[in-house]
Amino acid sequence: MEFRFTDEQQMIRETAASFLADCSTSAAVREAMVSESGYDLSFWRQICDDLYLHAITLPEEQGGMGLGYVELVAVMEQMGRYLACAPYFSTVCQAVPALQLSACSQASPWLDKILGGTTAALAWIGQEAPACEAVTATFEATPNGYRLQGDYQLVVDGHSAEILVLAARQPGTSGTSGISLFAVDATAEGISRQWTPTLDQTRHLGRIQVDSLLAVDACLGEAGQAGPVLEQVLQLATVALAAEQMGSAQQVKDLAVEYTRERVQFNRPIASFQAIKHKAADMMLRTEVARSACYYAACVADEAWRGGALAAELPEAAAIAKSYCSDACFRNAGEALQMHGGVGFTWEYDVHLYFKRAKASELMLGTASEHRETLASLLLDTDQTEEGALS
Incomplete structure (x- = not known):
């Protein structure tokens, strides 16, 4: 399994990062989040028409890019970094897999509409x-x-x-x-x-x-038979959400470090204080561990998406990624608030937005504790099966 991005994947990642840095600014996020829809339609049209990011996993024969979950995770990481207010997660990471994995003719007209920018x-x-x-x-x-x-x-x-x-x-x-x-x-x-x-x-x-x-x-497919499809869709969505959390963990760490370099106390930047250095080092370590778990899960998800040999490992990989990324995102956001001091809770700074996203994402698609329970049951069931086979 290759853990490095290919040149094409790196290009997609950098393109998404550059676009979101310009278009998903603090001002843009704050304007979109107070509207009832939660996003700006022109921003969504740019994602679809200019970058074609909504078509990453759609098959080439249908007009999509025909790529997989490694590329999708690379994009979701940047979505998390810039708190992108767009129906990307709901459309591309939840609805599209449900339609595609149903593998039925009824799904094609709906996928065509999504290809045209429908949410x-x-x-x-x-x-x-x-x-x-x-x-x-x-x-x-x-x-x-x-x-x-x-x-x-x-x-x-x-x-x-x-x-x-x-x-x-x-x-x-x-x-x-x-x-x-x-x-x-x-x-x-x-x-x-x-x-x-x-x-x-x-x-x-x-x-x-x-x-x-x-x-x-x-009805997508045969009535009453979509349970396994829904289960896999939720596991794939969990990996995508973990990537978003990892991106948020990285960005909130960067924001905190940048602030501590500017904030002066006792005639010196507070970034020079040992306690602040320790917090920053812990934040970086949590982010890197989360990144490793997330990228591994992306490779497994890609295998599952294409029906590869590692498809059976998706439940375990998704649980590992979500548990680590949930912890990293929420704890980094909490540390960032502390490093900002009292102003971290104020409306003027973006840290509180990341903190709220971190908490909400932690609860979505299973908490870290619930995913660790899933891992424990998977491991224990495996051990019991092996013991039974040996006896």
Whole structure:
């Protein structure tokens, strides 16, 4: 496995960084985050039309770039660095994989729309539970289609997305069994949406209530068989979110170090104080460890995306990356606040925005503790299986 970026991957990373440094400035982020949509449409059009970053994982035969998750992670790292307010995570890292991995003809028209710049969101959370256990919406087959009923919470960009991919289960099922994915126009009859303001103003969440009769072709693939697809989609999204967290951890460390070089106390920059140096060194170490975990997970995710030999390692790699990156992002943001002193909490400085994003991202798609429990269960199950085979 190669852990270095190729020249092409490095070019994509640098292009994204340069673009976001110019367009996702502090002023731009603050202007976008107070709007109901949570992003500026012209900024999204630049991402799609000028850089084509929304088409990274879409297949070449459909007009996409035909690349994989290493390239996507390189972009998401920069999205995290500059707190990009755009429906990129919801569209490219959640909805697109759900459509593509469904591997059905019904997904093609929706992917074509996304290729043209249409935004999308994936909704599955009905209750607080891990992965597929969170799906509480139900569907039933009728002579005229599927009757879908549910209340979806915490949907990233769910209030503003133009396409919705909805997860629902057959009544009486649990876990990954009985789950289907439905792709619908967000303005369809029987769907109501509202913005749910949260701690993190730079990423908007929505609530979606559905009581609708959907056409037969709204179901992606065979009814009741999408549980494993949803599970893999959430694991891939976890890797992408970890990359964003790692980028935020890097940027908040850089902001803190820059500030301590300028802040003078006792006639010297506070960056020269040993206590500050120790904090900065710890922040750098956490970021580098998180980067290693994230890049490894990106390689595994790429294998899983292409159906490679390491696909079975995706749950473990995603859990490792998210646990390390969640810790690095949140702890670095906390340290940065301390290094800024009292002004770190004020509106004028961007550190508080990174702190809020860090906390919100820590809770999204599983906390660090929950992912460590996942790792423990994976390792223990493996050990028990091996012991049983030996005996």
